Amino acid sequence: MEFKHIFSELIIGYFLLLLLTKILGKTQITQITTFDFVSVLVLGELVGNAMYDTETGIKEITYSILLWGALIYVTEFITQKFRKTRQLFEGKPSIVINKGKIDFHELKKNHLDINQLQHLLRAKDVFSIAECAYAILETDGTISVLKKSAYSNPTKQDMKIPIETTSLPISVILDGEIIRENLPRIGWSEDQLMKELNSQNIPSYKDILYAEWREGSPLYVQSYDMK
Structure with a gap:
């Protein structure tokens, strides 16, 4: 019982x-x-x-x-x-670094020490507090970072490089099996997929560990024996 x-x-x-x-x-x-x-x-x-x-x-x-x-x-x-x-129920974000300066009062209020702050910053690819203009401690415990302009990565717009249309990569082969439900999303048939594989001297999809389609790019293929 x-x-x-x-x-x-x-x-x-x-x-x-x-x-x-x-x-x-x-x-x-x-x-x-x-x-x-x-x-x-x-x-x-x-x-x-x-x-x-x-x-x-x-x-x-x-x-x-x-x-x-x-x-x-x-x-x-x-x-x-x-x-x-x-x-009241969710809390509110806290600005722990404001205009490049650590707000010790906010750190203390959120029971956060400097080492923990550094750990959170490193998770955002910020390895020096001197690089950070603003850091906001979110209600779920993560941190959002805005770097100082001198340390920000330049964008294509800044460098006047033509901006390409962003497309979502779609997996078409996984572990030696064709993901057939994804083929209609890219407008391909199995025959078209096999032709693409043959053009890369790959006789069978069963030899493929992973294959990914992206608009405007050649089919990315990785075989099981590829190092």
């Missing part, structure tokens, strides 16, 4: 959590604020604790998850509807 209890509640909890994730949206995964972290943690605890509590049935765990999910949904709705509530 104990294994049956755990099995049934785990299955129910799994699908309920999956449903809540779909309803609440991708912010639960990609933009984890303090509130999001607590909400996900509590949802996991509700399912985990209920599995080993024989007095807790499916009705109780379903009620708890749905009630907690409703509270999260209402909170997200309120923050979307009323701008002033966002700071």
